[in-house]
Amino acid sequence: MKRKFTLIFILLITSSIKAQNLFPKKLENCKSDKFCLDCGDIKANVDQIKLEKLVENLNSSNKLNGIKGKVMFQILVDSTAKGCVLSHSDVSDNIISRNIVEALNRFDGFIPAKNKEKNEERTSFNMSFEIKDGSIKAKVERVNMDNFKKSFDKPNSPEIYNKDYVYKNEHLKDYKITVWNSQNSNLPNNMNDHIVIDKKGIIWLTVDEGLVTFDGEKFKNAEQNITEKGKYFAYYAITSDNKNTKWVYGKKNIYSYDDKKWTIYDPKEIGIDGAYEIFNNIKTGEVFFCSDEGLTIYNDGKWSNINKEIIKELPSNRVRFAKRDSKNRLWIGTYSGSIMIDKNNKVTNFEKTQTVLNGMCITSMDEDEKGNLYFGLFEYDLKKNPGKMNKNEGIGIMYTNGTWKQLTTSNSGMPYNETNQVLYDKKEKVLWISSDRAGLVRYDLKDTWENYHNENSEIPTSYISAMTFDNNGNLYLATRQGLVKVEKK
Structure with missing residues (x-):
C-alpha cells in the first residue's frame, strides 16, 4: 500500500x-x-x-x-x-x-x-x-x-494552547461588539493591520494595499497622492502626532499628512527609508520610527537617531519597539534584546540582568495609573526553541517597587504566549491583550482571564493585528476580518 x-x-x-x-x-x-x-x-x-x-x-x-x-x-x-x-x-x-x-x-x-x-x-x-x-x-x-x-477572507479557528484554564467570559455580556467589513459597509477589504485615531476622532486604517479613514459612518480613501503607486503599494505603519499630523510608512518612503497636503521625506536626509512601527509619545511630542537603522526620532521639525554607534549598550540596530513611560524612561526593544534609558541617560541592557526581559524583545508596552508597566514579549533567539509555536513569551510586568513577573500559558490564563499588543484600560482597570491566533484577552490584573474570539463571541476572527482607544474609552480592533468596536454597554 x-x-x-x-x-x-x-x-x-x-x-x-x-x-x-x-x-x-x-x-x-x-x-x-x-x-x-x-x-x-x-x-x-x-x-x-x-x-x-x-x-x-x-x-x-x-x-x-x-x-x-x-x-x-x-x-x-x-x-x-x-x-x-x-x-x-x-x-x-x-x-x-x-x-x-x-x-x-x-x-x-x-x-x-x-x-x-x-x-x-x-x-x-x-x-x-x-x-x-x-x-x-x-x-x-x-x-x-x-x-x-x-x-x-475566512476566519481561522482560534488556537488555544492553555488547556488548564477555564474561560468563563462572564464580562462578555457587558460589551456591545460592532463589526464593519466589506459585506456590511464600504470598507474596501477586510484585512486591516494598523489603526490610529487622530485628535478629531477620525479612524485611520490600513487595508491591504490601501489607506482609509472612518468617521463612524463611511470609509474614505486617504492614500498619499504625491508618489506614483506602481504595481504594488502598501502601508506598513501609521501614527498620529500631537499636532494631528499623520505619519505613515509606504513603499520605501516615510510620508506625513497634516490634513492639507502630503509630504515625502528624503531617506538620505532622515536616515531611513522605512519603519517596522511608528509611535507617538504624547508627553514629549516625539515621533519614534523603529527600523533596521536604529531608533529615528522626529521632534519639532528636527530628526535624530539612536543606534549602536551612539549607545553602545543597544543590542542591535534592528529596533522593533520604542516608548517612554511616565518617568521619562525610554524603553527600546530590538531583535537582539531590550534596553531602558533613564532620564539621566543611564542605560540598562536587560541581557545583562536576570529579569523577564532577558532574552526578549519588547514588542508593546503600556502603563497603569500607579506606574506599573506591562510588556508584550518576543523571544528573539530562534535557536532556543526551534519549531516550538507557543514559546516562553507571554507578558511581562514591572511593578513600581522594581519587581518583575511573567505571565504565560503555564502560570496564568494566557491562551497563547505570543502577543501583538497590550493596552491598559483606565476606565475598567483591566489589561487588554491581542494575539494573531487566540483573539482578544481581557485580564483583570488579579486572577480572572477572559478570551474572546470568533467561536465564542461576535468578534469575527482570532487574528487581531492592532488595538486603540477612542476619546470615550471604546476599544477598536484592526483585524483580518474588518474593523471591530468593543464598547461597554
Whole structure:
C-alpha cells in the first residue's frame, strides 16, 4: 500500500503581512516580522543547477520507495539571498518533509526578489516537492493572487494552547461588539493591520494595499497622492502626532499628512527609508520610527537617531519597539534584546540582568495609573526553541517597587504566549491583550482571564493585528476580518 502526503493548501496572508504562514505546518526558522508575498518586479527564484544538486542529495539520502505525494513549502528569502522555510503543507510532519526543510534552510541557491533593481528586504514564495516513482522533483510555484485574495477572507479557528484554564467570559455580556467589513459597509477589504485615531476622532486604517479613514459612518480613501503607486503599494505603519499630523510608512518612503497636503521625506536626509512601527509619545511630542537603522526620532521639525554607534549598550540596530513611560524612561526593544534609558541617560541592557526581559524583545508596552508597566514579549533567539509555536513569551510586568513577573500559558490564563499588543484600560482597570491566533484577552490584573474570539463571541476572527482607544474609552480592533468596536454597554 502506497503512503501519501496530505496536501492542505490554506491561504492565510496577503501581500503585506506580519509573521504569517501560508500552510498549516508552521515553523519558526527565521525572523519573519514583516514580508511581502511573492512580490517584486522580478520574483524570488532559485539557481536551477544548485536546486538539481539539492534534489539529487535528497533522493540519495531518503527512502522513497512506495511513497507518493506532493508537499508545498513557503520559503522566506531576504535581500542577501538567505532563505528559510516558514511553513509547509504536510500536517503529518513526515521525516522526509523535515529533511527537505533542513536542506532548504541550508540551501545557498536562493535568488532575492527585486523591485526597481533593488533587492526586496524580505519576500516569501512557494516551492513544491513531489515524490513519484521513487524520486523527488522540485519546482517554484507562483501564487495566484486573485485566487489567494478570494480564499483568504475566512476566519481561522482560534488556537488555544492553555488547556488548564477555564474561560468563563462572564464580562462578555457587558460589551456591545460592532463589526464593519466589506459585506456590511464600504470598507474596501477586510484585512486591516494598523489603526490610529487622530485628535478629531477620525479612524485611520490600513487595508491591504490601501489607506482609509472612518468617521463612524463611511470609509474614505486617504492614500498619499504625491508618489506614483506602481504595481504594488502598501502601508506598513501609521501614527498620529500631537499636532494631528499623520505619519505613515509606504513603499520605501516615510510620508506625513497634516490634513492639507502630503509630504515625502528624503531617506538620505532622515536616515531611513522605512519603519517596522511608528509611535507617538504624547508627553514629549516625539515621533519614534523603529527600523533596521536604529531608533529615528522626529521632534519639532528636527530628526535624530539612536543606534549602536551612539549607545553602545543597544543590542542591535534592528529596533522593533520604542516608548517612554511616565518617568521619562525610554524603553527600546530590538531583535537582539531590550534596553531602558533613564532620564539621566543611564542605560540598562536587560541581557545583562536576570529579569523577564532577558532574552526578549519588547514588542508593546503600556502603563497603569500607579506606574506599573506591562510588556508584550518576543523571544528573539530562534535557536532556543526551534519549531516550538507557543514559546516562553507571554507578558511581562514591572511593578513600581522594581519587581518583575511573567505571565504565560503555564502560570496564568494566557491562551497563547505570543502577543501583538497590550493596552491598559483606565476606565475598567483591566489589561487588554491581542494575539494573531487566540483573539482578544481581557485580564483583570488579579486572577480572572477572559478570551474572546470568533467561536465564542461576535468578534469575527482570532487574528487581531492592532488595538486603540477612542476619546470615550471604546476599544477598536484592526483585524483580518474588518474593523471591530468593543464598547461597554
